[in-house]
Amino acid sequence: MDLNVFRRRLLPTPKSTDQHFIVGVPRISVKKLGITNMKFMKILAVCFVVLPVLVTVSMIYRNPRTDRIGGFAEARVFEVRADKAVPGSGDDSSRSLGTPKNELLGGLIAAGFDDQSCLSRYQSALYRKTSPHKPSSYLLSKLRSYEDLHKRCGPHTKSYNRTLELLKSGQNAGPTDCNYIVWISFSGLGNRILTLASAFLYALLTNRVLLVDRGTDIADIFCEPFPEKSWLLPMDVPFTSQFSSFDQSSPHCYGNMLKNKIVSDSIKSVPSFLYLHLVHDYGDHDKLFFCDQDQTLLEKVPWLIMKSDNYFVPSLFLIPSFEQELSKLFPQREAVFHHLGRYLFHPSNQVWGLITRYYQAYLAKADERIGIQIRVFDTGTETFPHVMDQILACTLKEKILPEINMQESVVAPPKNVKSKAVLMTSLNSGYFENIKNLYWEHPTMTGEVIRVFQPSHEEHQQTEKKMHNWKAWAEIYPP
Numbered sequence: 001m002d003l004n005v006f007r008r009r010l011l012p013t014p015k016s017t018d019q020h021f022i023v024g025v026p027r028i029s030v031k032k033l034g035i036t037n038m039k040f041m042k043i044l045a046v047c048f049v050v051l052p053v054l055v056t057v058s059m060i061y062r063n064p065r066t067d068r069i070g071g072f073a074e075a076r077v078f079e080v081r082a083d084k085a086v087p088g089s090g091d092d093s094s095r096s097l098g099t100p101k102n103e104l105l106g107g108l109i110a111a112g113f114d115d116q117s118c119l120s121r122y123q124s125a126l127y128r129k130t131s132p133h134k135p136s137s138y139l140l141s142k143l144r145s146y147e148d149l150h151k152r153c154g155p156h157t158k159s160y161n162r163t164l165e166l167l168k169s170g171q172n173a174g175p176t177d178c179n180y181i182v183w184i185s186f187s188g189l190g191n192r193i194l195t196l197a198s199a200f201l202y203a204l205l206t207n208r209v210l211l212v213d214r215g216t217d218i219a220d221i222f223c224e225p226f227p228e229k230s231w232l233l234p235m236d237v238p239f240t241s242q243f244s245s246f247d248q249s250s251p252h253c254y255g256n257m258l259k260n261k262i263v264s265d266s267i268k269s270v271p272s273f274l275y276l277h278l279v280h281d282y283g284d285h286d287k288l289f290f291c292d293q294d295q296t297l298l299e300k301v302p303w304l305i306m307k308s309d310n311y312f313v314p315s316l317f318l319i320p321s322f323e324q325e326l327s328k329l330f331p332q333r334e335a336v337f338h339h340l341g342r343y344l345f346h347p348s349n350q351v352w353g354l355i356t357r358y359y360q361a362y363l364a365k366a367d368e369r370i371g372i373q374i375r376v377f378d379t380g381t382e383t384f385p386h387v388m389d390q391i392l393a394c395t396l397k398e399k400i401l402p403e404i405n406m407q408e409s410v411v412a413p414p415k416n417v418k419s420k421a422v423l424m425t426s427l428n429s430g431y432f433e434n435i436k437n438l439y440w441e442h443p444t445m446t447g448e449v450i451r452v453f454q455p456s457h458e459e460h461q462q463t464e465k466k467m468h469n470w471k472a473w474a475e476i477y478p479p
């Protein structure tokens with residue numbers, strides 16, 4: 001996504017004085033086919049939308065009147081114009097499932113994976129047009145050399161076994177040929193996707209191997225992104241059972257050790273592992289992670305164990321020693337997540353089944369597909385009329401949805417009537433019911449047929465539940 005085409009504007013503040021609306025309307029002129037809708041909390045994550053998104057709307061709403069403090073709502077709207085045949089659209093004769101042209105996503109993904117164990121890896125390209133954001137050749141070569149490193153240093157390799165001994169003994173015996181960044185599975189799925197991408201970029205920048213704590217469900221959600229060697233942290237690694245209790249006051253926490261002057265720049269022998277606390281509640285000492293001189297110290301630590309719920313890629317850009325490498329990897333800064341997301345995150349077969357079945361059943365045949373995501377924080381299942389008003393104001397004003405005809409109850413169907421499929425994702429069903437009823441109770445001014453769907457409404461976030469996360473991932477990643 002190009003920030004030049006990323007417009008923000010404020011909608012008029014509503015009359016009641018104790019409400020504040022912040023509405024960002026990023027416009028993306030990506031002429032691609034596919035559909036997506038995001039549960040991600042950060043605008044930057046929209047870069048993941050490699051897809052045919054014409055309009056994105058992000059809206060944050062805060063309602064201080066409610067007792068439940070922080071009544072935040074967030075909505076994203078994606079308008080997608082299908083201008084090319086997709087599987088299941090009834091016109092896929094020109095494309096055969098076996099030979100997608102762009103299956104390696106412009107060289108981003110390595111060839112030669114077993115495609116049966118991860119159907120989405122090569123099939124997702126069938127649903128999308130080529131990305132307008134070309135990965136730099138430097139990024140591609142960096143990814144290939146990362147894959148070599150991962151092969152050489154991945155779980156149970158000779159180097160891994162040797163470095164694991166250091167972790168077990170707590171001794172640091174000088175430079176090691178493989179160093180690791182361990183990502184702890186923490187927070188909701190959207191946040192985990194963002195932090196994993198951030199941790200991977202950190203691994204690329206520091207020549208570390210990314211190993212992923214499997215939490216309860218990581219292995220069921222994502223395919224393995226690297227060839228041959230797993231990215232999953234082996235179960236027998238010390239401390240894995242303590243990951244959930246790691247926090248800013250843990251004895252191995254880097255920020256805590258700095259605070260207590262247990263480590264400093266001038267320290268001679270650095271520990272064999274450190275815990276990095278990059279969660280939203282982190283303190284000033286934890287944030288020193290983003291300083292050059294701290295990076296110099298951390299370089300010597302073979303095991304870094306990280307917990308975060310922040311998309312910290314932008315902070316990496318602020319570290320002077322990473323600057324040059326980052327600009328070579330990503331000449332187009334805004335596309336970091338776009339590329340890394342497409343490289344790393346491939347839905348598992350179970351999730352790919354949810355995605356493609358839903359797509360074929362409800363979305364494929366429409367002339368146009370629109371995604372709307374509503375997220376209202378900490379408000380249970382309540383549907384707020386003012387949030388509803390905002391959704392309608394935005395979608396009508398931006399001509400994402402057609403105006404309804406209040407004068408007539410029946411309009412003669414014009415010839416070649418167009419259909420739009422609206423995919424609404426939300427934890428509750430109220431907004432979906434409202435929009436669906438609106439277009440059932442009234443005809444549209446344009447005569448267009450509006451079909452509104454909601455795959456699931458799970459009422460509240462259930463971070464640890466398998467099917468919940470499968471569905472969440474399926475809704476984040478419609479083809």
Ligand SMILES: *[C@@H]1O[C@H](CO)[C@@H](O)[C@H](O)[C@H]1NC(C)=O
Binds near residue numbers: 156157158161
């Ligand atoms: C590394 O250690 C594991 C478990 O102790 C063992 O099964 C494996 O063969 C070792 N790898 C090498 C290359 O020696």
